Amino acid sequence: MSFENFGIVSFTAETKASDFVGYLEKGKVMATRCRRCGTNYFPPRMDCSKCVGSDVEWFEIKGNGRLVTYTVVNYGPTGFEEDAPYTLGIADFDGVRVFGRLSKGIKESDIKPGMGVKVLPAKLSGGRIGYEFQKV
Amino acid sequence: MQDVAIVGVGQSVFSRKCGVSIGELCFEAYTEAMEGLDITNSDIDASIICSAPEYDKQRSPAGLISEYLRLTPKPSFYVESVCSSSSTGLRVGWSLIRAGLHRVVAVVGFQKMSDLTSREAAERMSRGGDIIWESPFGITMPAGYAMYARAHMAKYGTTEEQLAKVRVKNSHYGAANPKATYRKELSLDDILGSEVITSPLKKFDCCANADGASCIIIASGDVAKRVTNIPIWIMGLGAATDTMTMSGRESLTGLRCAQEAARQAYEMAGVGPGDIDVAEVHDCFTIAELMGYEDLGFAKAGEGTELIDGKETYVDGKKPVNVDGGLLSKGHPIGATGGSQIRTVVNQLRGQAGEIQVQGAEIGLVHNIGGVGQYGNVTILRR
Numbered sequence: 001m002s003f004e005n006f007g008i009v010s011f012t013a014e015t016k017a018s019d020f021v022g023y024l025e026k027g028k029v030m031a032t033r034c035r036r037c038g039t040n041y042f043p044p045r046m047d048c049s050k051c052v053g054s055d056v057e058w059f060e061i062k063g064n065g066r067l068v069t070y071t072v073v074n075y076g077p078t079g080f081e082e083d084a085p086y087t088l089g090i091a092d093f094d095g096v097r098v099f100g101r102l103s104k105g106i107k108e109s110d111i112k113p114g115m116g117v118k119v120l121p122a123k124l125s126g127g128r129i130g131y132e133f134q135k136v
Numbered sequence: 137m138q139d140v141a142i143v144g145v146g147q148s149v150f151s152r153k154c155g156v157s158i159g160e161l162c163f164e165a166y167t168e169a170m171e172g173l174d175i176t177n178s179d180i181d182a183s184i185i186c187s188a189p190e191y192d193k194q195r196s197p198a199g200l201i202s203e204y205l206r207l208t209p210k211p212s213f214y215v216e217s218v219c220s221s222s223s224t225g226l227r228v229g230w231s232l233i234r235a236g237l238h239r240v241v242a243v244v245g246f247q248k249m250s251d252l253t254s255r256e257a258a259e260r261m262s263r264g265g266d267i268i269w270e271s272p273f274g275i276t277m278p279a280g281y282a283m284y285a286r287a288h289m290a291k292y293g294t295t296e297e298q299l300a301k302v303r304v305k306n307s308h309y310g311a312a313n314p315k316a317t318y319r320k321e322l323s324l325d326d327i328l329g330s331e332v333i334t335s336p337l338k339k340f341d342c343c344a345n346a347d348g349a350s351c352i353i354i355a356s357g358d359v360a361k362r363v364t365n366i367p368i369w370i371m372g373l374g375a376a377t378d379t380m381t382m383s384g385r386e387s388l389t390g391l392r393c394a395q396e397a398a399r400q401a402y403e404m405a406g407v408g409p410g411d412i413d414v415a416e417v418h419d420c421f422t423i424a425e426l427m428g429y430e431d432l433g434f435a436k437a438g439e440g441t442e443l444i445d446g447k448e449t450y451v452d453g454k455k456p457v458n459v460d461g462g463l464l465s466k467g468h469p470i471g472a473t474g475g476s477q478i479r480t481v482v483n484q485l486r487g488q489a490g491e492i493q494v495q496g497a498e499i500g501l502v503h504n505i506g507g508v509g510q511y512g513n514v515t516i517l518r519r
Contacts, residue, residue, distance in 0.1 A: 010268075043269035069287035078259040088279055090283060097384070
């Protein structure tokens with residue numbers, strides 16, 4: 001399975017980083033790191049533009065992160081109409097910033113910037129897959 | 137090398153649905169820009185056409201618009217940096233003149249957003265982020281700015297009421313702008329009581345899609361002095377970028393691209409924030425104007441709210457901002473917006489701004505942002 005099944009609506013599937021989706025199915029949310037210069041990448045990428053090379057490795061985003069910001073979206077674009085309201089956010093995991101969804105299980109009144117979160121794969125309807133932040 | 141001046145500025149009426157073609161829309165802006173100038177279309181050496189292509193029905197609009205304005209057979213081409221396209225066009229035109237390739241250039245910005253159905257517009261909106269990594273989550277332009285707003289509130293204690301005060305101001309001035317889409321004054325309660333689009337932003341924290349065109353005529357210094365009594369000189373140009381992905385942003389309480397563009401523009405112009413008499417700030421959302429105050433150095437980080445609380449950005453305040461109503465009142469025809477902002481500041485520096493005239497304005501600034509802080513453009517002008 002690749003990026004054609006990623007998220008609620010996918011727009012293009014071809015990327016050298018498509019193993020990301022395979023890792024999601026194995027229960028892992030991954031980032032990449034350049035083996036030469038040590039730069040971390042999220043979204044993961046197989047090319048390092050800092051040292052201009054393509055020798056990168058995958059690593060798992062584990063442990064607790066911190067929610068930096070969020071928004072509850074009441075009006076989704078095409079393909080997301082039935083999905084709204086949903087909550088988007090950015091979380092920081094030891095300097096690796098991840099953009100994604102907050103679990104619909106979290107009450108809006110419980111969401112606060114600075115709160116602890118972890119990031120986990122999430123099965124979506126129609127056999128699709130993504131990832132989401134959960135409260136710790 | 138020659139200095140470069142703005143000699144003509146114009147814009148069409150901005151509206152939800154213009155009911156005319158894109159050529160006709162641009163002609164309205166072009167007519168105003170050419171008014172009173174001692175040149176004709178045959179003196180224009182090149183035209184730069186600026187819009188956001190995802191909203192264009194016409195393929196390669198530069199060809200169509202240069203024909204309609206009778207600017208053929210001179211060169212014409214298209215530039216794009218989404219909502220800041222016409223500021224990018226000004227930058228390119230400036231360099232063509234400085235390089236000595238041309239003496240007079242027309243920068244024409246336009247967008248006819250009503251050509252798309254609301255469903256088509258929503259589909260375009262879904263592709264505004266990184267389409268592999270971020271669009272599949274349902275990110276939108278308002279959602280991107282809403283995340284900046286939430287982070288600003290969390291770090292500095294900014295309130296929804298302070299955001300709303302920006303719209304109160306801009307709706308006040310928009311009511312008097314005959315070219316604005318929205319001409320109704322809004323109260324704090326109107327704004328705070330409007331429906332939540334993407335928290336914490338409500339309907340009236342957001343600008344709306346519009347149809348419109350703008351036109352800026354620029355010329356080399358010797359030509360400028362000959363064709364107009366009041367040339368407005370381009371003193372500083374700054375341009376910068378930030379990541380497309382929201383996860384790549386180092387700061388979520390200010391736009392790095394705007395901070396960097398401002399630094400460049402101030403340095404080139406040899407002035408600082410304290411020297412700016414009047415400014416246009418890209419207020420696609422209320423939070424964007426507040427962050428603009430800080431990114432431009434009108435206030436320290438986190439203290440932009442003091443300017444709006446103290447009404448310092450009204451016409452008679454110490455730093456008038458968006459006294460034409462801003463994007464929030466005028467509407468936001470993407471490719472035309474930067475040119476409209478430039479037009480407002482040029483009219484201020486010419487002393488021809490009518491009832492919104494800032495007395496004695498000599499130095500003005502335009503802050504024009506593309507996307508959710510992807511492209512930052514700051515232009516400094518002087519009488």
